[in-house]
Amino acid sequence: MKFAFLFLILFCVVLQAAQPVIPIEKYTLKNGMRVILSRDNAVPVVTLYMIYDVGARVEEKGRTGFAHLFEHMMFEGSANVPKGMHFKLVESNGGTLNGSTHPDYTDYFEVLPSNKLAVGLWLESDRMRSLAITKKNLDNQKEAVKQERRLSFDNRPYSTAIVDRWPELAFRNWQNSHSLIGSFEDLNASSVDDVAKFFRTYYAPDNAVLVIVGDIQISEARKLIEQYFADIPAQPKPAKPDLSEPAAAAPRSDVYHDAHARVPGVIIGYPAPVRRSRDYYALGMLDVLLTGGPSSRFQLNLVKGKESLIQYQAEIGWPFASSADYKDPGDYAMFLLFKPNFTPQQVIDQAQDEIAKIQKDGVGPKELERARTLLRSDQITSLQSSLHRAQLLGRYEILDGKPELINTNLDNFLAVTSAEIQSVAKNYLTPERRTVLQILPAPPAAAQENH
Amino acid sequence: MRCTILPFLFAGTMLMAQTIDRTKPPETPPVPSFKMPPAHESKLPNGLSVVLVEDARFPLVSMRLSFQAGSKFDPHDLPGLASMVAGLVTQGTTTRSYRELAEELTSIGATLDGHTTPDVFTIGGSVLAENTAKLLDLLSDVALNANFPESEVQLRKQNSKQALLARRSQPSFLANEKFDALVFGEHPYAALSATMESLDRMDRKSIVEFRDALLVPNNAVLLLVGQLPPQSETLKLVRDHFAAWKGKPVPAAPAKKFPESKRQLVLVDRPGSVQADIHIGRLAATRTDPDYYPLLVGNAILGGGASSRLFLDVREKKGLAYDAHSELDRRKDAGVFTAVTQVRNEEVGTGVEAVLDNLSQMAKAPVTAGELTDIKNYISGGFLISLETQASLADQIDLVSTMGLPKDYLEMFTSRVRSVEPDQIQAAARKFIEPSQATIVVVGDASQIEKSLEKFGTVQVEKAK
Numbered sequence: 001m002k003f004a005f006l007f008l009i010l011f012c013v014v015l016q017a018a019q020p021v022i023p024i025e026k027y028t029l030k031n032g033m034r035v036i037l038s039r040d041n042a043v044p045v046v047t048l049y050m051i052y053d054v055g056a057r058v059e060e061k062g063r064t065g066f067a068h069l070f071e072h073m074m075f076e077g078s079a080n081v082p083k084g085m086h087f088k089l090v091e092s093n094g095g096t097l098n099g100s101t102h103p104d105y106t107d108y109f110e111v112l113p114s115n116k117l118a119v120g121l122w123l124e125s126d127r128m129r130s131l132a133i134t135k136k137n138l139d140n141q142k143e144a145v146k147q148e149r150r151l152s153f154d155n156r157p158y159s160t161a162i163v164d165r166w167p168e169l170a171f172r173n174w175q176n177s178h179s180l181i182g183s184f185e186d187l188n189a190s191s192v193d194d195v196a197k198f199f200r201t202y203y204a205p206d207n208a209v210l211v212i213v214g215d216i217q218i219s220e221a222r223k224l225i226e227q228y229f230a231d232i233p234a235q236p237k238p239a240k241p242d243l244s245e246p247a248a249a250a251p252r253s254d255v256y257h258d259a260h261a262r263v264p265g266v267i268i269g270y271p272a273p274v275r276r277s278r279d280y281y282a283l284g285m286l287d288v289l290l291t292g293g294p295s296s297r298f299q300l301n302l303v304k305g306k307e308s309l310i311q312y313q314a315e316i317g318w319p320f321a322s323s324a325d326y327k328d329p330g331d332y333a334m335f336l337l338f339k340p341n342f343t344p345q346q347v348i349d350q351a352q353d354e355i356a357k358i359q360k361d362g363v364g365p366k367e368l369e370r371a372r373t374l375l376r377s378d379q380i381t382s383l384q385s386s387l388h389r390a391q392l393l394g395r396y397e398i399l400d401g402k403p404e405l406i407n408t409n410l411d412n413f414l415a416v417t418s419a420e421i422q423s424v425a426k427n428y429l430t431p432e433r434r435t436v437l438q439i440l441p442a443p444p445a446a447a448q449e450n451h
Numbered sequence: 452m453r454c455t456i457l458p459f460l461f462a463g464t465m466l467m468a469q470t471i472d473r474t475k476p477p478e479t480p481p482v483p484s485f486k487m488p489p490a491h492e493s494k495l496p497n498g499l500s501v502v503l504v505e506d507a508r509f510p511l512v513s514m515r516l517s518f519q520a521g522s523k524f525d526p527h528d529l530p531g532l533a534s535m536v537a538g539l540v541t542q543g544t545t546t547r548s549y550r551e552l553a554e555e556l557t558s559i560g561a562t563l564d565g566h567t568t569p570d571v572f573t574i575g576g577s578v579l580a581e582n583t584a585k586l587l588d589l590l591s592d593v594a595l596n597a598n599f600p601e602s603e604v605q606l607r608k609q610n611s612k613q614a615l616l617a618r619r620s621q622p623s624f625l626a627n628e629k630f631d632a633l634v635f636g637e638h639p640y641a642a643l644s645a646t647m648e649s650l651d652r653m654d655r656k657s658i659v660e661f662r663d664a665l666l667v668p669n670n671a672v673l674l675l676v677g678q679l680p681p682q683s684e685t686l687k688l689v690r691d692h693f694a695a696w697k698g699k700p701v702p703a704a705p706a707k708k709f710p711e712s713k714r715q716l717v718l719v720d721r722p723g724s725v726q727a728d729i730h731i732g733r734l735a736a737t738r739t740d741p742d743y744y745p746l747l748v749g750n751a752i753l754g755g756g757a758s759s760r761l762f763l764d765v766r767e768k769k770g771l772a773y774d775a776h777s778e779l780d781r782r783k784d785a786g787v788f789t790a791v792t793q794v795r796n797e798e799v800g801t802g803v804e805a806v807l808d809n810l811s812q813m814a815k816a817p818v819t820a821g822e823l824t825d826i827k828n829y830i831s832g833g834f835l836i837s838l839e840t841q842a843s844l845a846d847q848i849d850l851v852s853t854m855g856l857p858k859d860y861l862e863m864f865t866s867r868v869r870s871v872e873p874d875q876i877q878a879a880a881r882k883f884i885e886p887s888q889a890t891i892v893v894v895g896d897a898s899q900i901e902k903s904l905e906k907f908g909t910v911q912v913e914k915a916k
Binding site for chain 1: 609828
């Protein structure tokens with residue numbers, strides 16, 4: 001029930017290990033729904049993760065925020081699940097749940113005590129089969145989304161600048177640049193027919209992947225999945241929108257006055273390489289060197305050293321994705337909060353100088369080895385949670401058709417050389433390719449000018 | 452209702468989806484339990500308690516070195532000092548600079564950070580199991596030899612001021628700050644965070660004094676959880692790194708003296724707010740109080756999760772708010788019950804009324820059997836899920852040793868929750884949830900909302916700092 005965007009996560013890991021090998025069993029039901037099972041009986045817990053191949057980037061003009069509005073509708077009941085019962089059934093069976101909308105996919109999960117798996121399958125299959133699309137539910141959820149927007153975005157520092165303004169600045173193609181949260185006007189204009197059409201088109205079994213991770217018996221899980229999902233009819237494959245960006249667009253910059261912010265910030269972004277190209281892996285390692293862990297260059301040289309930064313985060317695909325679920329086109333972007341005794345330009349220059357050092361000198365073997373160890377330990381740590389494993393398996397399937405990347409992708413990052421890092425820094429992270437958004441604290445009156 | 456045919460009758464044959472009854476949720480067994488791994492406890496001659504727990508699920512080891520030195524030990528004029536020390540303890544030692552520490556940590560795949568609660572000061576982290584001895588070395592260096600370089604102290608003070616400025620812009624912070632001040636009175640629990648003035652007053656001397664007085668072995672528990680070396684080897688490693696550390700008498704914790712709960716209503720004026728943050732509550736049971744489990748279960752029925760009474764009434768039925776919940780703050784020397792919501796200015800009176808009604812109802816009538824069954828599953832399932840990661844398992848075990856809980860606390864948690872009866876919940880609600888003696892704090896634009904609060908008592912208006 002939220003828009004996923006990375007906020008205070010300094011470093012978010014993505015990648016996979018050589019060490020704990022995650023078992024994967026992948027197959028497809030007759031109706032085209034893909035299923036991935038991964039068994040782990042260490043704790044009697046199971047994650048059920050349903051990912052649909054539709055995100056906010058498919059929205060049409062006049063319907064901004066629709067993918068997210070639709071995600072809310074998925075909790076409003078279905079043929080056999082009365083309104084409000086989805087939450088109640090998961091919670092009264094000892095589980096937790098949520099859904100989130102992303103640029104390139106929408107996902108839903110239930111984490112349950114493992115002997116409650118059937119409850120989760122029943123809930124997910126019933127809403128895929130027979131979502132209750134009524135005017136009353138729609139009106140109700142339009143209000144809920146507006147309230148969510150007021151509370152989670154419009155009333156919080158930096159949020160509107162990040163979510164609405166930044167994509168407008170970084171992208172030229174409307175599919176990429178429009179507000180993923182949507183305007184109140186567009187939300188109001190959505191009709192029950194829009195919802196029904198969206199449901200038919202995108203929430204079909206052959207446009208979805210079901211992932212189950214945790215304490216299961218494979219044969220029993222397969223049997224239950226067959227029973228609950230196999231007779232939901234397939235639909236024609238939806239067309240994909242053109243997301244391409246013009247090749248040689250001049251970078252832009254802007255200043256946003258934020259009434260809620262007390263500390264100045266700046267977003268710096270550079271168009272990033274194609275997903276899973278050699279440059280993509282090299283940029284991933286470069287990001288670790290710049291911003292990963294307590295000995296990163298930003299920490300040592302800018303938080304310490306120059307003492308300008310207070311907090312920083314950076315990702316390929318920021319703010320809505322990280323390298324695991326980044327899909328081009330997108331930026332490698334960083335969000336920096338800094339002390340008011342520095343000017344935004346000074347901070348932008350300092351960040352660019354750190355990049356320039358790598359462009360000039362590359363990176364030494366010790367530092368590169370540290371970055372590799374950091375990636376390795378972070379991925380082992382993150383794989384402990386069955387939900388995280390399920391998310392990775394599902395996202396790799398949706399984005400790459402290769403859930404096995406959970407076990408192999410780390411090696412692609414570990415193989416990156418100093419020369420490759422230097423080259424990606426030179427080719428991608430130059431001032432000529434840089435988009436900049438300054439976010440400056442403003443009294444409430446000044447902030448009105450942004451609207 | 453369609454006919455039901457049990458699916459396993461068809462085992463081994465091609466299953467047709469129509470064979471299951473979709474009209475109602477499948478029947479499933481009760482939430483399973485999880486056997487906690489055994490803990491090995493010992494003590495070094497200098498008084499350091501050592502707890503070892505084998506967790507073979509991942510090639511990782513988690514460490515917690517926890518002291519009875521939380522923010523309640525802050526000197527009266529230096530709120531935020533414990534937190535400042537915790538932030539600085541990993542920023543340099545007599546043998547390693549910040550850079551050296553940070554590079555060593557990264558190179559062994561480890562994290563190490565200090566943090567505080569009102570009761571406990573913890574230096575904790577995790578490491579790839581193959582490097583356990585190396586993280587133990589860094590942990591002991593930080594605990595024994597942190598040297599708080601002047602430049603790091605100044606930097607931390609400046610950054611803390613910026614962080615405080617940012618927190619002060621949030622109405623929920625202002626509400627928590629006022630609420631804690633009212634319910635805890637003269638006790639140091641009353642101070643939610645540092646102030647600009649206390650940050651100005653802190654210096655290297657006060658920081659070193661805090662460390663020297665409180666971060667000593669006889670005031671600490673060292674917990675190691677994970678893929679550990681054999682026990683004798685692990686204990687030898689611990690002795691090698693911590694045996695030379697000198698113990699000494701530690702100052703007593705502040706007296707457990709708290710004000711009597713009474714109805715009071717404070718409006719913190721935040722001009723321009725379009726909505727009001729409402730916090731209503733009072734002192735309540737701690738984890739070791741006989742009323743604790745009934746209160747825990749009752750609180751969850753009232754305000755835990757999306758099926759709770761507050762959520763269903765205030766949000767779903769009345770449409771007053773996006774968030775309406777209640778919570779228990781379970782400190783060592785006092786518990787606090789609070790119900791929280793945020794409503795639009797024009798609905799403030801209705802919002803307070805709705806919360807108060809729900810609080811009263813908990814004391815007036817017993818909860819239903821259905822509510823009780825559901826919530827017991829909710830709590831025990833949540834507990835189970837929290838044990839998935841090693842860090843969370845380590846935190847749970849650490850809680851037992853640092854909060855003075857019975858040794859069987861985790862083992863017995865689920866069955867104690869399951870044994871709670873409706874009359875016990877009602878009795879606990881009369882003591883702790885029923886609002887006649889509750890403190891009410893509202894943060895919002897006084898010019899818009901003061902009038903609608905007057906029916907709940909004398910409104911004391913204060914300016915937001």
